[in-house]
Amino acid sequence: MNTTANLAPAPSLAAVGPDEAPHHATACLNCGTAITDRYCAHCGQDAHHTHRFTLRFLLFHDLPHSIWHVDKGVGYTLRQMLTRPGATLHEYMAGRRAQHFRPITYLLLITAVSMLLLSAVGINPVPAAQQAEMPRLVQLVMERYMQLYAKYPTLIYLIILPANAALAVWLLRPSKFNFAEMLLSQAFISGTTTIISTVFMVPLLLLIRYFPALQSWMMLTMLPYMAYSAWVFRQLLEPARMPVEDKWVRSIGTVVLQTMVLVVSLISVQIVIMFSLIRQDPSLLEDFRQKTAPKSRSELAAPVR
Structure with a gap:
């Protein structure tokens, strides 16, 4: 009996056509682990944003998100520290850290x-x-x-x-x-x-x-x-x-x-x-x-x- 885990192989990026976007990939394009949610349980990659890059996506999503990080990162941490610093610090020390930039x-x-x-x-x-x-x-x-x-x-x-x-x-x-x-x-x-x-x-x-x-x-x-x-x-x-x-x-x-x-x-x-x-x-x-x-x-x- 073959005891090797039957994980679906990661789709090849070369096989994806120019107008196709692997929104519903059954495996993580980064590590090949089976996808059960939006984020890969093994490496954490966002499975919803693995489609082919377009100029529109770069200008209106990827670039603004990379700079401001309104939902996580340095922009989110700065906004929280300016509006509710005490609660933010208590939450961070209590374990709610995924959305924040590391303090140092x-x-x-x-x-x-x-x-x-x-x-x-x-x-x-x-x-x-x-x-x-x-x-x-x-x-x-x-x-x-x-x-x-x-x-x-x-x-x-x-x-x-x-x-x-x-x-x-x-x-x-x-x-x-x-x-x-x-x-x-x-x-x-x-x-x-x-x-x-x-x-x-x-x-x-x-x-x-x-x-x-x-x-x-x-x-x-x-x-x-x-x-x-x-x-x-x-x-x-x-x-x-x-x-x-x-x-x-x-x-x-x-x-x-x-x-x-x-x-x-x-x-x-x-x-x-x-x-x-x-x-x-x-x-x-x-x-x-x-x-x-x-x-x-x-x-x-x-x-x-």
Whole structure:
């Protein structure tokens, strides 16, 4: 007796005519497994979309679906994180993950796209009007920092994500997320806040070219990031049985501490760059001392006519 399983062979694509579409194939065209539903039980291929490619299909289905993924993927995850982030994170950690982008990949992809946009706009940390009076050391530190951030945009996340997750686990204990779950949640949150910050930064960077005084407003781009993070943490605490005021205190407290971690991390990176530059060129330190030294009264006094 032949004990070999009688699986129907996969139809040859060459045998399919130009006007034929194997919508009702009895076997998966990818692996040959018998089809019992829309998706192959073995490899997961969609049996409804294996017909021959046409220009209409590419323009009106495949291309838009690949970019936006309205029913799954990065577009779906972004939409959920913007509209119902707390519930989305709870559902993801509970096992509803098929429609979502993986959190680390989500963060890396969004960070890369954000850097492309900011690079296209042009990030000038030192306005031309201030360069003459600014110490050379400060200029170089800011330039090197922006170069480092542009080359390794995920470096800062590698530093702050574990610290942010630890703070969130501590202050958001009622959410019952462990460290690994909070780490992935922070990846989702950081990816979404990167988009929010970019949306606010790009128009401001474009306006700064014509209105240099707006440079001092750059710090305000952190407010949407802080407000969104507080809202997400508040939603994470929604199932917890505790007063609403306590939920907001914990949420805002988490954001404040995480912002402090971010600021300390940025300053630490810049200090490392500064010492590296001074080691390479000690004259930068002398120039810094001269330009930051208090001016004498004679220098400050205006000439009398």
